[in-house]
Amino acid sequence: MQLNAERKSHLIYWASGIVSICGIVFEVLFGALGSYILGDGVKQYTLTISLFLTGMGIGASISEKITKNLILSFVWIEFMVALVGGFSSFTMFGVTALLPEGSESLFLYLVTFIVGALTGVELPVLIRKANDLGVALNKSTARVLFSDYAGGLIGGLLFVFLLRPELGMVKSAFFVGCINLAVALFILWMFRDEIKGYRKHGFVGIIIAILMVGGLFFGEELAFTFEQKLYKDPIIYMDESQYQTIVLTKEQGDTRLYLNGGLQFSSTDEHRYHEVLVHPVMSQVPKHDEILILGGGDGLAIRELLKYDDVKNITLVDLDPAVVELANQNFHLLNLNEGALKNDKVKVLNKDAFEYLENEKKTFDVVLIDLPDPNNESLNKLYTKEFYSLVRNHLNPKGAMMVQATSPVFAPKVYWTINKTLEATGLNTENFHVDIPSFGNWGFVMASRMPIRTDELQVSVETKFLTSEMIIGLTYFGKDEDNDIMEKGKALVLEPNTLINPHLIEKYEEAWTYY
Template identity: 65%
Template sequence: MTDNNAIKSKRIYWASGIVSICGIIFEVLFGALGSYILGDGVKQYTLTISLFLTGMGIGSFLSERVMKKLIQAFIIIEFAVAFIGGFSAFLLFGVTAYLGSGSDAIFLYATILVIGTLTGLELPILIRKANEIGVQINKSTARVLFSDYAGGLIGGLLFLFLFRPQFGLVKTAFLVAIINIIVALWVLYTFRKEIAHLKAYSVMGGFILFLLIGGVMFGEEMAFSFEQKIYNDPIIYVEDTKYQHIILTKEQGDLRLYLNGQLQFSSSDEYRYHETLVHIPMSLAEPREDILVLGGGDGLALRELEKYQDTKEVTLVDLDPRMVKLAKNNPQLAQLNENSFENEKVHVVHEDAFDYMESAKGFYDVILVDLPDPNNESLNKLYTLEFYSLLRNHLAPGGMIMVQATSPVFARKVYWTIDETISGTGMYTENFHLDIPSFGNWGFVLAARKPIDISDIDINVDTKYLSTDLIPSLTKFGKDEDGTIANEDGEQVELKPNTLIRPNLIEKYERAWRNY
């Protein structure tokens, strides 16, 4: 093999590795987009991987028909990957905003299949070209596949630790597409003597590159305008963190926080939620010196806890440091939580709540579970028998646990499954629900090592909503929301605890909230 052919073969291997990096980034990007737009991360990543691999299989099959003009074919494929992949995230937000539910799923899954097919076309073409220039077929296949697989690992790590946290979903798609175009133009230059219509390919590649650079510069701003249509109120803050997509909206004084598209609170009525979450268990706990808050990175539960002078230490465990930083530094959010993170009693830990409880030492007098609903696998483990057993093991003998447990009206089976799961640890439970206008009817489960007597509840701190006289009414459930659940034949349904081995809560949650 001549020196010139050796250079070309090495560039083919490099090209295969780089496009593999781009391919895997697009694959995990589509999974992340599906999780954010459509929900249920496990489902979306499963469908993404399945569709992408199916597309690669289709592409490999179609590659049998590409036996001539291999470099031209590769360049055209890269142009297509760059154009479709680059604009994929941007257009998905547009489809979601203007065409609504259903259309976004069809668009995303079609895009995954197309990019997967194009990716499946790349490698066989590169292998044939490496063989054509004098590399033995067994060596060319092995080396190209090595470059592909190694590139896949690098791509996954780059997306996880660089692209998503630093650039967000929309800009990442454009940046990765630019890499595809640069590889195509590099290969075009390497094999320029073999290419007919070289100028046409160069102009086409340059034009697509120009569009993608424009996407990097302005695409995120335009996608932001698409996203604005999804929310009722003007967006005043948006951030993609390592763990979630944070949005703050505000309209006529109503500040709202959304995490991954799910409403967390409205400033117009959040006090109803947080007063119930905090003051009922705090009223019953004996003593109430050491408090643990799981979640609550907005600082609103901490605000209510500041009303108790006998509290000595409050530990808040929230996974995302960016959420806590926002709660501290955003003037409007800090005003709402009354700068609760400045309280010297508060100690913040940035760790997964399950991991924290596994390694926790000592006992807590009150544990407040202020976590998002169990709409994905990561959150589901925080609603399992195993997790609640950890809470029980770190609860002081006279202590209380209060768990936000979604809506007993909209997600009746979910609410009572959470209650059944907590009861499965051997703790006693009491059920509460109330109307929160921005959420609807919302439920909580109170748990303790000893029987709970609600007549002992005495709300003696300053509140806007909760009062001692109101408490008994919060424990009354209507026939369509109580724990007596029947199937279509009128037979009572036995709810089973949610466990790590048998996670039955996610499916119930998805089915319950599908129409809301």
């Protein structure tokens, strides 16, 4: 059955809409890949979107040279998008695991540019074909562009709410590549009367389809072997939640939790971290009726808090329900946290900590801030003067907070900027640090309206590491980790980190470049 020109033009509009959905998915997928593997989400999304758009511009320029066999050209463009885009995530993990450092960023940016360029060729070719079918140029351009822009919105929503949480990054890439390929084969068949030897082109498409379907079903498993090489110990659990990639490893009794590739704890020494996080601040306050934990979805801080009989209520606010669910169900984590999250005193809320504090009226005796390091914009806002001011406003008059504040050895500017930011809220602060073998030397900041007398702080519950006599020793810092930071021969004046001036991220990236 041969189609008339009008029906063919309608097929072109539908094709442009579908491939634009695929294009926007690949664009945001590359940004997500960069954010996960390379860090600094804003930087990676900015670079990938810029490269993608630049590629589209160059592709549009190249399309001027395509004046014949427009449909066949479109089909082969989609073949290439399917192959390059489909295998992008899978190959990215392989490059990261097997090739020298720096190769992954080069590969990601190259793939982003190539797919962008191919996408840039698509639309002019389709517009030109619609025009050849008798549709006026102004109408063909407007209709194809409408399909493209509308498809872009749909693609973005699909990636955020369906593809990434349900399929993950490897399967999503293969799945979207399959859609590009399906569009190409469908257009090839519907326009077969215009294409000489269309069967041989279709045969190539079928070969690509076999590769893509194989990748869809087995690519993630193979990528898992690549991912395993990124971790010291065997992976026993891996999940990609709505917010992050969660990995649990275990080797000879050492269980480790990673979020987006960053180590959260090692079971061999996490007690050092959590005892310092919890017990000094619990000694600072006269009562323990209401406790708030921001982060800490693994339940390990709650385990320490439940050692105090006078604790009445513990509210845990952690954004990702997948972490809390893992801590409640995984055998290894349950052994570590002793089922703390299931205790009747504990209430778990899966909310953004900033939004929770903005809307919550309740005040607390103790607030523990056990959040990941400020390595991106979404986390940076939880290390700002505005955020700490919100926390201050939720403290009872004699209440106190303890903040994990990264390493004063590896990142002294970051650590003391966090301290400066807390001081800017009008609170008194005291600084602590402790050696944790899996992390190195790690820092904490206690803040309260009341004076903090470290010589009066006591450990009144059973611990594995911390004693009352040790607490004051944790407040002494060596010359290379104290707040007298010198830069170019001058004393560095640190400024509070704010929402308007989030300079903490830059300091963090600079500090951890060589670690």
